[in-house]
Amino acid sequence: MATLAPIRVDLLTCGEVFDAPDTDPDRSPRHSIGEVATASGLSVHTLRWYERIGLLDPVDRSYSGRRLYSDADLARLAFLGRLRLTGMPVAQMLRYVELVRAGEQTFDARRDLLVEHREEVRQKLADLHATLAVLDYKIDLYSQLQARSPAGSQPDGQTDRKLSA
């Protein structure tokens, strides 16, 4: 089993970087499910489940039936992991993967799907930024209160209004 260190996946494209030309898949390093779980942050259960539902093409096997993940598998996992992490439902990820399988004529459909997700990512960014401001404000208020009255001074009303929620 190849060590984990040489797994190199292009972070921007989530495309694989082969150590050997991709016309020679035998020299592509192969990784056990445990290694991939550690590297990807997904559990081995989840990795097997992703394959079962079709998010991953059937992974190559050793002669004894164990999974051997290629760098291409890792690349797909890296991208799918990003989509998942940013809230894309598994069903939509599956749709994307099926478009990829269907070949070149789905370029525009894939693009549309990603554009749609990008909009949701932007919306989430906006929500998070807005909440961050609220959190900063409240945390600051609590910090002042701690400094001012570590043990019971009289309430001032304003404070109640601002922090009761």
Added chain:
Amino acid sequence: MATLAPIRVDLLTCGEVFDAPDTDPDRSPRHSIGEVATASGLSVHTLRWYERIGLLDPVDRSYSGRRLYSDADLARLAFLGRLRLTGMPVAQMLRYVELVRAGEQTFDARRDLLVEHREEVRQKLADLHATLAVLDYKIDLYSQLQARSPAGSQPDGQTDRKLSA
């Protein structure tokens, strides 16, 4: 039932803005569950459920038993909605609410809880930003491909490598 328009909630503090002094709660506008659902984006089911599990204090009732939400309720909902929207589990929201109920001696605990959530919000922001870059890159690539080959030109290999995942 008061109309929805005059519901004014301070967006930064998520604290309520009373039309009348808060020593005169009778003049605080009251809102039906349907109005609150529309205004908050939560379903009426969810509003009742939040109250049932203790996220909201028992809401005032009309003589016939219908819920009448005060602006203070709306303010709490606004803040809780922000926490929820940014991924705080309901159980943790409940912990926060219980700290609020416990009074002044929980200022620092509340602060800690919010600081912890702020860290997660920041992590999510980072994840979303990173994914946004990947999406921009892939979408751009697909756009170029659409423009270049709207109907089957020969594949170039590089493209396969970059988009296969």
Added chain:
DNA sequence: GGCTTGCTTGGAGTGCGCTCTAGGTCAGTA
């Protein structure tokens, strides 16, 4: 009066995304 609409309750049901179980195989080490 009859109809519609919006509300009430307790409790059951749902969808998602894993997560685990049972029972077994296989690889590496002492």
Added chain:
DNA sequence: TACTGACCTAGAGCGCACTCCAAGCAAGCC
């Protein structure tokens, strides 16, 4: 040879956050 630990399968189970159901009540309108 015995043991440990990582892996295999099909399928069941689980936690979360709602979401809905059934049966009933009340207000407003023609």
